[in-house]
Amino acid sequence: MSETKKYPAPVTNPETAAFWDAAKEGKFMIKRCTACGEAHYFPRSICPFCYSDKTVWEQASGEGTIYTYSLMRKSPTGPYAIGYVTLKEGPSVQTNFVDCDLMALKIGQKVKVVFKPTDGAPLPFFTPA
Amino acid sequence: MTIKGKAYIAGIFEHPTRHAPDKSTAQLHAEVAKGAIEDAGISKDDVDGYFCAGDAPGGAWPMVDYLGLNTKKLRHVDSTETGGCSYIIHLGHAAEAIAAGKCSIALITLAGKPRTGVMPPRAAGAEADFESAYGATTHNAYGMCAMRHMHDYGTTSEQLAWIKVAASHHAQYNPHAMLKDVVTVEDVLNSPMISDPLHRMDCCVVSDGGGALIVTTREIAKSLKKPLVRLIGHGEAMKGPRGGKDLDLTYSAGIWSGPRAFEEAGVTPKDIKYASIYDSFTITVLMQLEDLGFCKKGEGGKFVADGNLISGVGKLPFNTDGGGLCSNHPVNRGGMTKIIEAVRQLRGEAHPKVQVKNCDLAIAHGTGGLLGVRHAASTAILERV
Numbered sequence: 001m002s003e004t005k006k007y008p009a010p011v012t013n014p015e016t017a018a019f020w021d022a023a024k025e026g027k028f029m030i031k032r033c034t035a036c037g038e039a040h041y042f043p044r045s046i047c048p049f050c051y052s053d054k055t056v057w058e059q060a061s062g063e064g065t066i067y068t069y070s071l072m073r074k075s076p077t078g079p080y081a082i083g084y085v086t087l088k089e090g091p092s093v094q095t096n097f098v099d100c101d102l103m104a105l106k107i108g109q110k111v112k113v114v115f116k117p118t119d120g121a122p123l124p125f126f127t128p129a
Numbered sequence: 130m131t132i133k134g135k136a137y138i139a140g141i142f143e144h145p146t147r148h149a150p151d152k153s154t155a156q157l158h159a160e161v162a163k164g165a166i167e168d169a170g171i172s173k174d175d176v177d178g179y180f181c182a183g184d185a186p187g188g189a190w191p192m193v194d195y196l197g198l199n200t201k202k203l204r205h206v207d208s209t210e211t212g213g214c215s216y217i218i219h220l221g222h223a224a225e226a227i228a229a230g231k232c233s234i235a236l237i238t239l240a241g242k243p244r245t246g247v248m249p250p251r252a253a254g255a256e257a258d259f260e261s262a263y264g265a266t267t268h269n270a271y272g273m274c275a276m277r278h279m280h281d282y283g284t285t286s287e288q289l290a291w292i293k294v295a296a297s298h299h300a301q302y303n304p305h306a307m308l309k310d311v312v313t314v315e316d317v318l319n320s321p322m323i324s325d326p327l328h329r330m331d332c333c334v335v336s337d338g339g340g341a342l343i344v345t346t347r348e349i350a351k352s353l354k355k356p357l358v359r360l361i362g363h364g365e366a367m368k369g370p371r372g373g374k375d376l377d378l379t380y381s382a383g384i385w386s387g388p389r390a391f392e393e394a395g396v397t398p399k400d401i402k403y404a405s406i407y408d409s410f411t412i413t414v415l416m417q418l419e420d421l422g423f424c425k426k427g428e429g430g431k432f433v434a435d436g437n438l439i440s441g442v443g444k445l446p447f448n449t450d451g452g453g454l455c456s457n458h459p460v461n462r463g464g465m466t467k468i469i470e471a472v473r474q475l476r477g478e479a480h481p482k483v484q485v486k487n488c489d490l491a492i493a494h495g496t497g498g499l500l501g502v503r504h505a506a507s508t509a510i511l512e513r514v
Contacts, residue, residue, distance in 0.1 A: 070272030
């Protein structure tokens with residue numbers, strides 16, 4: 001189902017536009033604070049940990065492991081698996097797992113980012129690495 | 130400063146309906162307001178504080194007008210919206226307002242029609258572009274918590290099922306319960322998988338309806354006819370992924386709201402005779418029991434097994450009305466009915482088959498939002514005087 005599923009286009013705003021511009025080039029971006037060194041997701045201009053405004057964009061590896069997931073057995077667009085991926089860079093991100101056997105997902109499994117098109121910027125998803 | 134003992138719950142009302150195709154949402158609010166006002170034995174014109182959440186059509190000022198409250202007297206309003214636990218937070222805020230002299234008779238209402246009406250959409254948060262496409266629902270958000278809890282602590286579906294089994298034992302005595310049949314662990318495990326690892330019977334009911342409270346001062350409560358039930362401790366808290374750092378979905382904001390309430394009340398979980406614990410899903414109960422300190426983190430599965438939550442059988446009778454799992458979950462919000470059943474227990478008005486003997490101390494605890502994403506929690510410790 002995931003191949004044919006239509007995803008909503010991000011609305012975007014001035015704070016997050018750079019994320020979506022990078023996504024159009026296939027880059028998965030996170031924010032890092034140069035004051036405290038912590039990375040975070042989703043991106044904010046003010047660091048949620050130390051409140052510094054010295055946050056910078058950083059291209060993430062797009063690699064991580066499944067922290068948890070749940071397979072929604074039924075929906076109007078078919079089954080789908082929601083979950084969190086803990087990125088190599090540290091932050092955990094909410095996502096769907098796609099292009100794989102949804103019954104075979106496991107906590108701790110290695111995954112990588114994959115973008116899916118919308119009518120606007122593409123959206124990041126994860127698939128087994 | 131403390132609100133300990135400053136506010137009394139003098140009126141309660143749970144709408145008997147679970148299916149209201151022929152009523153409006155505002156009408157249900159009015160019916161539960163009338164019910165609680167009559168239960169307290171006051172006049173609506175005496176109400177000088179009004180509390181409602183996102184389920185109230187248009188918010189506080191249209192509701193105050195629709196309900197015909199006495200605007201010459203009404204001097205305190207609060208429309209704090211924290212999902213299903215809003216009403217437990219309202220209870221605490223009402224106590225604060227009463228303690229500060231800002232009102233003396235507060236009305237709190239909840240009502241709505243998720244079965245037969247249209248639920249208003251929630252306003253988008255800052256996370257919307259980064260999350261809304263992934264389809265987080267109550268089922269899968271709580272499923273994610275359960276999945277990780279099982280991974281980290283070895284919690285099993287059988288243990289979760291015991292929570293539903295206990296609720297069903299209580300619901301059989303509630304004539305208004307949507308699901309009155311006693312079920313077994315096997316029944317739960319054999320029900321269809323909805324969102325792994327949660328089965329259909331791990332999920333609460335969807336019901337139209339509502340409930341209301343009257344909260345007042347000691348002096349006014351003593352002048353009325355109902356047994357005296359007062360709030361002696363209250364806590365509220367929020368939790369979310371907070372930038373994705375150190376994500377841990379095995380605990381909730383109850384880990385903060387609970388100790389705040391217990392500390393204020395000066396009691397411990399061991400002292401509690403009856404517990405109303407929000408049961409949107411079985412995993413909700415298990416996590417809250419751990420977070421509130423009824424058992425250690427990770428030991429909730431063992432704690433709930435073998436009927437430990439069944440009144441007259443186990444050590445911690447919970448949700449003796451059948452809870453959201455079997456009786457009622459009006460507007461997909463469980464906080465109100467949690468308070469109401471706790472007050473029934475403290476008054477001695479619960480069904481005789483589930484009434485806890487000498488019930489003088491109870492807890493009502495709820496969460497709002499999605500435990501697996503971002504949520505609020507609120508805890509109230511209630512005492513019969």
